Amino acid sequence: MTLLEIFQTTFIGFSKAAWQTVLLTFWSLLVGTAIGLVFAFCKISSNKLLNGLAQLYITVIRGTPLIVQIFAIYFGLAEFIVLDSFTAGVFALAIHAGAYIAEIFRGAIQAVDSGQMEAARSLGMSYSLAMRLIILPQAFRRSIPPLGNQFIIGLKDSSLVAYIGGTELWSAGLGAAADNFKQFETYFINGLYYLALILLFTGLLRQLERRLQVEKRGTQG
Amino acid sequence: MISIKGLDKWYNSLHVLRDINLQVDEGEVVVLIGASGSGKSTLLRCLNRLERADRGEIHILGREINQTDKDLDQLRQQVGMVFQHFHLFPHMTVIENVIEAPIHVKKMNRRAAERLATELLQKVGLADKMHSYPHSLSGGQKQRVAIARALAMQPRVMLFDEPTSALDPELVGEVLSVMKELAQDGMTMVVVTHEMGFAREVADKVVYMDEGRIIEQGTPEQIFGAPQEERTQRFVSQIYN
Numbered sequence: 001m002t003l004l005e006i007f008q009t010t011f012i013g014f015s016k017a018a019w020q021t022v023l024l025t026f027w028s029l030l031v032g033t034a035i036g037l038v039f040a041f042c043k044i045s046s047n048k049l050l051n052g053l054a055q056l057y058i059t060v061i062r063g064t065p066l067i068v069q070i071f072a073i074y075f076g077l078a079e080f081i082v083l084d085s086f087t088a089g090v091f092a093l094a095i096h097a098g099a100y101i102a103e104i105f106r107g108a109i110q111a112v113d114s115g116q117m118e119a120a121r122s123l124g125m126s127y128s129l130a131m132r133l134i135i136l137p138q139a140f141r142r143s144i145p146p147l148g149n150q151f152i153i154g155l156k157d158s159s160l161v162a163y164i165g166g167t168e169l170w171s172a173g174l175g176a177a178a179d180n181f182k183q184f185e186t187y188f189i190n191g192l193y194y195l196a197l198i199l200l201f202t203g204l205l206r207q208l209e210r211r212l213q214v215e216k217r218g219t220q221g
Numbered sequence: 222m223i224s225i226k227g228l229d230k231w232y233n234s235l236h237v238l239r240d241i242n243l244q245v246d247e248g249e250v251v252v253l254i255g256a257s258g259s260g261k262s263t264l265l266r267c268l269n270r271l272e273r274a275d276r277g278e279i280h281i282l283g284r285e286i287n288q289t290d291k292d293l294d295q296l297r298q299q300v301g302m303v304f305q306h307f308h309l310f311p312h313m314t315v316i317e318n319v320i321e322a323p324i325h326v327k328k329m330n331r332r333a334a335e336r337l338a339t340e341l342l343q344k345v346g347l348a349d350k351m352h353s354y355p356h357s358l359s360g361g362q363k364q365r366v367a368i369a370r371a372l373a374m375q376p377r378v379m380l381f382d383e384p385t386s387a388l389d390p391e392l393v394g395e396v397l398s399v400m401k402e403l404a405q406d407g408m409t410m411v412v413v414t415h416e417m418g419f420a421r422e423v424a425d426k427v428v429y430m431d432e433g434r435i436i437e438q439g440t441p442e443q444i445f446g447a448p449q450e451e452r453t454q455r456f457v458s459q460i461y462n
Contacts (some may be wrong), residue, residue: 123370126326
């Protein structure tokens with residue numbers, strides 16, 4: 001069987017599985033971004049409890065392997081609720097990415113010149129209003145490049161959901177290789193699908209960055 | 222309008238404000254002068270509670286504001302501030318900078334806010350820059366936008382914290398002339414500046430500070446022409462030599 005033949009025989013299966021990977025990545029990063037935002041606020045908050053909570057979450061997640069976290073959620077939570085592997089995968093990936101995204105947002109918020117908050121407060125804005133209208137829009141802009149990087153990692157991380165019975169791209173690769181015994185060729189083609197997805201995403205990201213570039217302003221108002 | 226009594230402030234062991242007593246009347250322009258580190262900016266920042274003094278009282282518009290953390294947002298609506306480094310909002314156009322607080326803090330409707338902003342930008346000579354972003358403006362233009370932004374809240378008092386210190390020399394004049402106009406309109410102003418010409422010409426009262434203390438205060442003629450204290454004399458003679 002040639003590489004081309006393997007490509008043809010796996011095309012439908014891999015394409016369907018690639019869509020599963022896209023869905024898994026999309027939902028996990030959406031939830032992960034929300035989690036990241038919440039914990040970023042906890043971490044810059046002056047409340048010691050929230051602070052400690054955020055620190056604990058980030059330390060545990062960054063300090064343990066993703067596969068352990070996926071197993072912990074899928075098998076651990078099975079004691080209480082039955083999650084299908086897709087849902088469990090979304091939550092595990094989201095909780096994992098959330099820790100890194102929290103740090104990205106925290107850094108971006110703290111990188112906004114402190115004079116911006118002072119100027120906003122001096123106009124009578126409350127802390128939360130100043131955060132929403134003045135600080136966060138600037139912080140989001142700054143967080144797009146590292147966030148894009150994190151999203152690429154998240155897409156590739158989703159492959160680990162194969163090990164709790166996911167039907168995404170890597171599990172399709174494992175299945176196909178088991179059928180045709182052409183390990184190297186099959187995994188090579190499987191990898192190309194990931195590469196294609198990431199190139200697509202990077203292209204979109206570049207468009208977004210270019211659009212923001214048009215309105216790029218100096219660091220000092 | 223503003224009455225400061227027995228104000229003391231420390232940064233850890235550093236005593237930055239020492240027993241400050243000062244009165245600012247309605248419509249008065251008070252200029253704080255003194256060397257860097259003399260406490261004049263800190264004093265100014267206490268007036269809208271960007272800083273809090275450790276001891277003493279500040280009454281503004283009939284309310285004590287140093288002892289309580291209540292209603293600070295309301296206080297700041299009445300007390301505008303202009304910063305050395307402008308701090309315009311870089312993600313907004315000039316007019317958005319000006320209307321943002323009136324719309325979201327005062328709940329003014331957008332059209333009224335835009336009308337007010339246009340008027341103010343005309344006043345500071347920047348009506349043609351309304352839809353520009355701050356990064357495309359010169360320092361002098363940025364500072365004039367910052368003044369318009371503060372005025373849009375229709376404050377009763379304006380605080381200026383070294384408004385021309387970050388500007389190229391040729392741009393200082395345009396900012397000072399806007400401030401002069403504002404003073405002529407009767408705005409109550411407290412100004413920290415190194416521009417002695419402005420102090421001479423516009424101030425009703427000049428306050429000389431050194432090492433966190435008010436050494437001497439009086440009319441520009443008194444402070445610049447016939448200073449009583451030795452330290453003031455030394456400071457003034459340094460300026461003119």
